[in-house]
Amino acid sequence: MINRVAYKDLKVLWASPVPYVVGALFHVMLGLLYVSQLETRKQAVIQPMFPLAAFLLLLTVPVLSMRAFAEEARSGSLDLLIAVPVPRWVLVTGKWLATWLTTLAVLAPSLVFVLLLHLYGNPESGPIEAGYLGLVLLAAVLAGIGVLASSLTTSQPLAALVALFVTLALWFAHVGSDTISTSTALARFSLSERLRTFAGGAIDTGDLWFFVLLTTAALIVAAAVLAVRKLR
Amino acid sequence: MIEARALTRRFGGRAVVRDVSFRVEPGEVVGFLGPNGAGKTTTMRMLLGLLRPDAGDVAVDGPVGFLPEVFAGYDALSVRGYLGFMARMKRATADGDVDRVATAAGVDDLLGRPIGRLSKGQRQRVGLAQALLGRPPSYVLDEPTQGLDPKQVVEMRDVIRSLAKADGAAVLLSTHLLAEAATVCDRVVVIAKGRVRAEERPGAAPDLEARFLRIVGEAELDADD
Numbered sequence: 181m182i183n184r185v186a187y188k189d190l191k192v193l194w195a196s197p198v199p200y201v202v203g204a205l206f207h208v209m210l211g212l213l214y215v216s217q218l219e220t221r222k223q224a225v226i227q228p229m230f231p232l233a234a235f236l237l238l239l240t241v242p243v244l245s246m247r248a249f250a251e252e253a254r255s256g257s258l259d260l261l262i263a264v265p266v267p268r269w270v271l272v273t274g275k276w277l278a279t280w281l282t283t284l285a286v287l288a289p290s291l292v293f294v295l296l297l298h299l300y301g302n303p304e305s306g307p308i309e310a311g312y313l314g315l316v317l318l319a320a321v322l323a324g325i326g327v328l329a330s331s332l333t334t335s336q337p338l339a340a341l342v343a344l345f346v347t348l349a350l351w352f353a354h355v356g357s358d359t360i361s362t363s364t365a366l367a368r369f370s371l372s373e374r375l376r377t378f379a380g381g382a383i384d385t386g387d388l389w390f391f392v393l394l395t396t397a398a399l400i401v402a403a404a405v406l407a408v409r410k411l412r
Numbered sequence: 413m414i415e416a417r418a419l420t421r422r423f424g425g426r427a428v429v430r431d432v433s434f435r436v437e438p439g440e441v442v443g444f445l446g447p448n449g450a451g452k453t454t455t456m457r458m459l460l461g462l463l464r465p466d467a468g469d470v471a472v473d474g475p476v477g478f479l480p481e482v483f484a485g486y487d488a489l490s491v492r493g494y495l496g497f498m499a500r501m502k503r504a505t506a507d508g509d510v511d512r513v514a515t516a517a518g519v520d521d522l523l524g525r526p527i528g529r530l531s532k533g534q535r536q537r538v539g540l541a542q543a544l545l546g547r548p549p550s551y552v553l554d555e556p557t558q559g560l561d562p563k564q565v566v567e568m569r570d571v572i573r574s575l576a577k578a579d580g581a582a583v584l585l586s587t588h589l590l591a592e593a594a595t596v597c598d599r600v601v602v603i604a605k606g607r608v609r610a611e612e613r614p615g616a617a618p619d620l621e622a623r624f625l626r627i628v629g630e631a632e633l634d635a636d637d
Contacts (some may be wrong), residue, residue: 181500184497185501188418188486188489188497191486191488191493192488192489195487209448224495251464256483256484257484257485259460259478259480260459260480260484260498260542261501262461262462263460263461263476263501264498264501265461265475266501272490304500
C-alpha cells in the first residue's frame, strides 16, 4: 500500500508545475554558484558542488513537501483515506517516499557535472559517490521534516515555512558551538557538519545512522500528529 | 449496522453534540435531519473515526462507505486512476470493482476523464462510486444529492435505496431536503442544538416538514440548551 500512496502522490505532484519550476530554479542557482566556485579555484573539482547542492535542497524540499498532507487535509480527501481506514504510518511513509523520490529526480540533472568531469579528466569515483550518498540522505531527512510540517497544518505556505525554519535551524545548529557550552550538544544535530564528512569523500557510519534515525523520527512524529488531530 | 451510543463532543468547552444515540439496522436508510450547526457533521465524523468522542462510543459494521458533502478527489488523476487507487486502499478487487461501481454511480462513460475536468455533479457521482467500492456493509452519506441535476438526483436516490434494499446495507443519509428524507428514508433522526429531538418514520413530505419545523422550534426554546 505504501507504493500505491507514493505512486498516487507522484502522479499528483508531477502533474503540477511545482517540481519543474523548483528543479529549474535549483539548477540555475547551482550552476551559477558552482561555476563561480570553479573560477575562484581555477581547478575542475566536484567537491564544492555538494555543500552548494545541499544548501539549495534546504530551500527547495519544503516547496516539494508542503502539499503532502496540508492540501489533502484542506480539500477533505484525507478524510476519505482515514475513514477507509488506511493506516497513518502507510500514508506518512508513502508521502515521504514520493517527496524523497521527487527530490532525487530534481537533484539528478546535477550528475551532468560528474559526466563532464569524466569526459575531460579522470576523477576518483569514491569522493563523488560519498558526496552523492550524503545528498541522498539529506534529501531523505528534508523530505521527512517536510512531510511532518505538512501534517501540522492545512496551509501549504505555512507548512513550507515551518519546514524551512526547522531545516535551517538544523543546518546552522553548530554555530556558536566553540564558545557556548550548551551549543556543543546541539552541534551534533547540525546537518551541515554531518554532511562535511560525505562531501570530503568519506562515509562515517555514525553520520549515516544520524540521517536514517532523524528521518525515521520525523515520520513517527508525523504519524503521531495525524493521530492527535483526531482528538481535536 | 451503525450505532451511536450516547455520543458527546465539545469544542472549546461548548458541547456541540450531547448524548446522541441512534441505530441504523442493515437494510435500512435512516435520514439524519437537522438545521445548520445542529451537530450532524460532528456526529458523522465520530461515526467514521475521524473525530474522537469526549463520551460515548460507536459501533459500526465496517468498512464504511463514506461520501462527504463536498467530494475531493485528485484533479490530476483520471476517474479510473482514482477509483483504482481507492479500491487498492480498501483492498477491494481493483479492476472488476471499479467497473461495477462506475456503472452503479453512472460514471462509466467518464472513466478516462481527469477528475479536475468534471462538473460538480459528475464529481459527486465519482464520490459515490468510491463509497461503493468493496461493497461495504455500512454507508455514511453527507448531502449526496447536492449539486446534482434533477435526473441525477432521481438516479442517486435509486442507488441509495438499492444499497439498503438489494445489498442489505445500513445507510445513514444526512440531508437538508425533507422531500428527499420522505422519499428515500425508512426512518429519520432529527437533531437540533446537539441533541436527538425525535426519531420517527417519515410520512408525506408536507407532514414531515411541519413536524420538523415544530421539533426544531421547540429545541430553540429549550431553556436547558
